[in-house]
Amino acid sequence: MTVPTTDADVAQQAASARRTRYAVCGLSNRGLSLFVGPLLGLGKAGGESGGDAGSGADMSRYGELVAIVDIDPARVARFNELTGAGVPSYLPDDFDRMVDETAPEVVLVTSPDYTHADYVTAALARDLDVITEKPMAASCAQVQAILEAERRSRGSVRVAHNLRYTPRTRQLKRMMLDGLVGRVTSVDLTWSVDTFHGSSYFHRWNRRRAWSGGLSIHKACHHFDMVTWLLDDTPEQVFAYGALNFYGPESPHNPANRDGAADADRGDGAEPSARAQRQQCPYHLRWLADGEVPDDDHLKPRSGLHGLPYDVQYPPGEQNWIYDPEIDIEDTYSAVVRYRRGASLSYSVTFSGAWEGYRLAINGTHGRIEACSVDFRDGRGETAESAEILYYPMFGPRQRHDVVTGRGSHGGADPLIRRDLLLGPSQESRDLRIMADSRQGAVAVAMGEAVWRSVADNRPYSIDELLGDVRSP
Ligand SMILES: NC(=O)c1ccc[n+]([C@@H]2O[C@H](COP(=O)([O-])OP(=O)(O)OC[C@H]3O[C@@H](n4cnc5c(N)ncnc54)[C@H](O)[C@@H]3O)[C@@H](O)[C@H]2O)c1
Numbered sequence: 057m058t059v060p061t062t063d064a065d066v067a068q069q070a071a072s073a074r075r076t077r078y079a080v081c082g083l084s085n086r087g088l089s090l091f092v093g094p095l096l097g098l099g100k101a102g103g104e105s106g107g108d109a110g111s112g113a114d115m116s117r118y119g120e121l122v123a124i125v126d127i128d129p130a131r132v133a134r135f136n137e138l139t140g141a142g143v144p145s146y147l148p149d150d151f152d153r154m155v156d157e158t159a160p161e162v163v164l165v166t167s168p169d170y171t172h173a174d175y176v177t178a179a180l181a182r183d184l185d186v187i188t189e190k191p192m193a194a195s196c197a198q199v200q201a202i203l204e205a206e207r208r209s210r211g212s213v214r215v216a217h218n219l220r221y222t223p224r225t226r227q228l229k230r231m232m233l234d235g236l237v238g239r240v241t242s243v244d245l246t247w248s249v250d251t252f253h254g255s256s257y258f259h260r261w262n263r264r265r266a267w268s269g270g271l272s273i274h275k276a277c278h279h280f281d282m283v284t285w286l287l288d289d290t291p292e293q294v295f296a297y298g299a300l301n302f303y304g305p306e307s308p309h310n311p312a313n314r315d316g317a318a319d320a321d322r323g324d325g326a327e328p329s330a331r332a333q334r335q336q337c338p339y340h341l342r343w344l345a346d347g348e349v350p351d352d353d354h355l356k357p358r359s360g361l362h363g364l365p366y367d368v369q370y371p372p373g374e375q376n377w378i379y380d381p382e383i384d385i386e387d388t389y390s391a392v393v394r395y396r397r398g399a400s401l402s403y404s405v406t407f408s409g410a411w412e413g414y415r416l417a418i419n420g421t422h423g424r425i426e427a428c429s430v431d432f433r434d435g436r437g438e439t440a441e442s443a444e445i446l447y448y449p450m451f452g453p454r455q456r457h458d459v460v461t462g463r464g465s466h467g468g469a470d471p472l473i474r475r476d477l478l479l480g481p482s483q484e485s486r487d488l489r490i491m492a493d494s495r496q497g498a499v500a501v502a503m504g505e506a507v508w509r510s511v512a513d514n515r516p517y518s519i520d521e522l523l524g525d526v527r528s529p
Pocket residue numbers: 081082083084085086087106125126127128131148166167168169171189190191216218261274360366368369466
């Protein structure tokens with residue numbers, strides 16, 4: 057695909073009315089809202105979970121969805137029935153047949169993380185371009201397979217690292233490009249994923265390392281990618297501690313661990329006493345303050361955008377809950393990262409936090425920048441301090457920069473990244489060098505893998521050790 061190089065090129069391409077042909081792998085919530093809904097012009101049909109189809113985005117003039125690949129044909133059939141879209145449906149093993157029959161130009165990979173590498177490499181083997189959701193893959197072994205396939209292919213890979221696109225992150229990048237802090241010496245980043253969002257990972261597919269790489273890859277790849285991009289540097293070594301503190305059978309909140317509680321059974325066949333016990337789970341009781349328990353609650357069967365069934369991924373009668381023994385990932389990390397030019401990153405994350413968001417400080421030889429996004433899920437929204445970025449020159453008065461607000465999901469990031477990915481980068485995006493390529497996607501995965509491996513082995517990991525010599529940027 058020819059990527060336009062100026063805004064005029066973008067406008068010309070848009071006006072040329074030749075629509076790019078896309079195939080999507082994984083009819084996920086994210087895929088529906090970021091690409092499928094907009095490409096089909098469904099606009100208002102979607103919700104806000106992981107995307108902004110509900111904002112009325114319509115990309116149907118520029119692109120055509122020619123195929124959906126998913127393990128769950130009933131889910132795709134129901135989608136086609138509900139929307140009248142009639143998009144041809146294929147199973148994963150039929151990827152090559154899908155390419156032969158529908159001739160996509162670009163493959164959109166929006167399936168669970170551990171499946172990305174199979175689709176990316178299969179698309180590259182057919183010389184197709186790929187846009188994949190983050191993380192680029194669930195492990196460094198998969199990342200290496202992608203990089204090797206890209207070397208052999210005429211196609212290329214872009215990774216949808218949408219955290220780069222929020223207005224706040226873009227402002228921070230401009231301040232860094234303006235050299236306000238001088239040479240970066242250290243970064244403090246504290247991330248809090250609140251009890252609503254954080255607990256949801258533990259009853260979805262994300263709770264297995266083999267599926268998501270664990271949250272140090274699945275979720276923290278956003279955070280590591282943001283810091284690496286802001287610093288325009290290369291991480292070299294990672295050391296971390298971490299644990300499963302809030303979820304899994306040993307959780308202090310697991311009603312089964314209360315004195316006198318019987319073991320909780322799994323699934324709909326749970327004994328009445330176990331069912332009653334589950335109702336006492338504090339992560340469930342939280343919702344009652346709002347009056348209604350939504351489908352996101354871990355005591356309910358999983359459903360997603362449009363109410364589409366997920367029967368292959370979440371078989372009926374096998375209700376996951378956040379205290380299941382098969383959870384094999386951590387929910388808490390503290391990590392230190394050394395960057396090549398001498399900066400260090402001090403990072404911590406919890407997945408059972410009081411608020412959603414982060415606090416960031418970037419220290420340099422000539423100043424310090426502070427930014428935060430602290431959001432309480434009680435209608436109050438972001439705190440007042442989140443509306444500004446503070447800049448402290450080393451020897452001057454503090455300066456306040458108002459954070460520009462954006463429209464659309466993920467703080468306004470998704471409409472912008474979708475435009476860049478489907479139409480080519482805007483002038484501002486090119487100036488900020490904002491689009492993530494495969495090397496940058498690889499580094500974010502490697503940082504996450506270094507974290508969980510460091511926790512497991514109690515030793516530092518170098519990025520080269522996990523990835524070979526991948527330099528970013
Ligand atoms: N950038 C963001 O802000 C953001 C937000 C949410 C999710 N994501 C990413 O989007 C992707 C999808 O996540 P989600 O939570 O929306 O997924 P989901 O659980 O809503 O849906 C997964 C879909 O993939 C299908 N599937 C499972 N295995 C498959 C396979 N082997 N081949 C094809 N399809 C398969 C399932 O049937 C289902 O339709 C993940 O990579 C995730 O990391 C990104």
